[in-house]
Amino acid sequence: MLIESSAYASRWRDVAPSAKALFALAGFVAAWLAHSPVAFAALTAVLVLAALLGARVQLRSYIAVALPPLGFLLLSCLTMLLGPDANGHWNFTTAMLPTIEHLALRSFAMLAAMLGLVLTTPMPDLLNLLRRLRTPELLLDLMVLCYRMLFVMQQAWEESITAQSARLGYRNFRQAWRSTGLLAGQMAVQVWQRAAALQMAADARAYQGTLRFLPTAYPHASRQQAWAALAGALMLAIALGDRL
Template identity: 85%
Template sequence: MLIEASAYASRWRDVAPSAKAWFALAGIVAAWLARSPAALGTLAALLMLAALCGARVNPRAYLQVALPPLGFLLLSCLTMLVGPDAHGHWGLTTAMLPTIEHTALRSLAMLAALLGLVLTTPLPDLLNLLRRLRTPELLLDLMVLCYRMLFVMRQAWDESITAQSARLGYRNLRQAWRSTGLLAGQMAVQVWQRAAALQMAADARAYQGTLRFLPAVHPLARRQQAWAALAGALMLAIAVGDRL
């Protein structure tokens, strides 16, 4: 929900999804081609500035969305510091530091490219773009259903927490643990019931296996795509120049 709220509040909300996708793709390809830490750091900084300054994504929301993948990246880098020495004994080693630096900066640049796309593009726009790229309809419907179920689960969770709090279910630590256990046990039932209600509503509206959304109109799409291609070419030039 934080991602979708950021996308609708973004300054690039009305920019053509194809332009943002071209820009993100160019950033990913450039990050894959670049080799030196300086070039990778420059690409990551440019992609972050594009989202924070160009699209004016809330920095706090940006950081909250980036923290889980950054934590996974940090954990992966830390595990690469552990390895066998010349005698076969395991321990901390610095032999992998160049590889860790390269991997971390490349992953950071690619993450910045993806965050710039998802934090500025609402789901309906992404679905229309994927449909134009001939993505299978079954995959698109699964994306929509999973997306909708997140809201269903959040609503069921919030309503249950409110009901338990009104009955003093969290007045002390022992009661809080008991209420949390009851809540976890009831979530599956509530989500299943609400999912069945969603299916009934879809059947009542003559659902034929394909979910359609009203496509957004982008009258400046060609100009925006040209600017995105220019910015992407700049990042690719940095990467190719670094590789050569």
């Protein structure tokens, strides 16, 4: 929910999704081509500042969204420090440090490119862009259903929490623990019932396997794409200069 709310509140909300996707793609390619820590730092700084200063994404929201993948990356780097020695015993080793540093810096830059796209582009705009790029309709429909189910689960969870709180279900630790267990057990039933209701509503509207959204017009798309291409070319120049 935080990602979607940040996308709708972004100053780049009315920027063409194709321009933002082009900028993010250039960031991905530049991060893949870069080699030195200085180049990775420069690319990451450009991508992060573009989101924070250009799109005006709130710093707190940016950090909150970035923390889970950064935690996964940290855990992955720590596991790469483990390895067998000559006797076959597993312990920490520094042999992989250069590789870990390179992968971590590249991942930082690519994560910044991805966050810049998702935190400034709402899901319907991304789906319309993917449809224009000839993405299979089945994949798009699965994305829409998963996207909708997030809201269904959130609504079911919040309503259940409210009902339990009204019945003093969280008055002490023992009662709160019991209420949480009951809530977890009922969530599957609640979500299944609401998903069935959504399917009935779709069938009542003659759903034929394709979900459509009203497209949004972007009168300045060409100019925005040109600016995105220029900024992308700058990042590619940094990466190629570092490579050469």
